[in-house]
Amino acid sequence: MNVPGTHSLALLFFTFLLAGCVKGITGMGLPTVAMGILGAFMSPVAAAAMLVIPSLVTNLSQMLMGPGLGALLKRFWAMLLGIVVGTALGARLLMSINRQWAGRALGLALIAYVLCALLLPPLRVADRFESRLSAPIGLATGVLTGLTGIFTIPAVPYLQALSLERNVLVKVLGLSFSVSTLALAGGLLGQGAFRGEQLALSVLAIVPSLGGMWLGAVIRRRVSPVTFRRCFLLFLLVLGLEQLLRPFS
Numbered sequence: 001m002n003v004p005g006t007h008s009l010a011l012l013f014f015t016f017l018l019a020g021c022v023k024g025i026t027g028m029g030l031p032t033v034a035m036g037i038l039g040a041f042m043s044p045v046a047a048a049a050m051l052v053i054p055s056l057v058t059n060l061s062q063m064l065m066g067p068g069l070g071a072l073l074k075r076f077w078a079m080l081l082g083i084v085v086g087t088a089l090g091a092r093l094l095m096s097i098n099r100q101w102a103g104r105a106l107g108l109a110l111i112a113y114v115l116c117a118l119l120l121p122p123l124r125v126a127d128r129f130e131s132r133l134s135a136p137i138g139l140a141t142g143v144l145t146g147l148t149g150i151f152t153i154p155a156v157p158y159l160q161a162l163s164l165e166r167n168v169l170v171k172v173l174g175l176s177f178s179v180s181t182l183a184l185a186g187g188l189l190g191q192g193a194f195r196g197e198q199l200a201l202s203v204l205a206i207v208p209s210l211g212g213m214w215l216g217a218v219i220r221r222r223v224s225p226v227t228f229r230r231c232f233l234l235f236l237l238v239l240g241l242e243q244l245l246r247p248f249s
Contacts, residue, residue: 019054
């Protein structure tokens with residue numbers, strides 16, 4: 001990590017407090033925010049390793065909320081399997097490409113996320129197409145997860161297009177993100193990317209992540225969702241542009 005000592009801990013605390021706050025408000029976004037900030041100070045490999053445990057803890061709590069997990073596993077198994085396979089491929093790519101190109105891939109993923117959220121009209125996927133699309137969507141999401149540490153594209157727009165009831169959507173997002181997190185951890189472990197320091201910091205990040213989720217739940221009741229969404233997307237756009245336009249050293 002490029003920022004030593006107490007500065008490292010302050011960066012870690014701020015990053016996961018903010019990322020947890022975003023997740024508390026929107027139900028997602030922890031890895032997106034964490035990778036966007038940490039990627040400015042360390043390699044994408046180190047950043048991805050650091051977000052694994054807080055992401056898993058917060059997503060498992062979201063996934064296990066309420067009944068119906070078995071039915072969702074039966075319905076979305078092909079997408080989840082695609083995520084696992086794709087993440088393994090993406091993690092291998094992440095370890096083999098230049099750090100600066102990996103940072104640019106992260107920047108492009110952040111910008112793509114913002115543009116999809118701002119420009120794409122509400123999508124609808126007919127029931128008859130779900131069985132054909134789930135596996136390719138999972139595979140594409142997995143490759144991007146392994147390469148950038150971001151779990152959202154194209155899984156989130158796809159799941160939103162299925163017109164799921166809100167509580168079901170939140171639960172299936174937690175399921176998808178949990179599988180993505182476990183697959184990312186397995187991919188990084190298989191490539192020898194986990195180190196003791198990163199694992200310890202990842203465990204430490206649980207505290208600000210959960211604190212941020214609580215704070216986000218409080219803010220959600222007081223701030224206009226439209227205002228927050230615009231600020232959140234602008235923040236991600238700035239992070240993505242910073243990664244994409246960073247000069248080669």
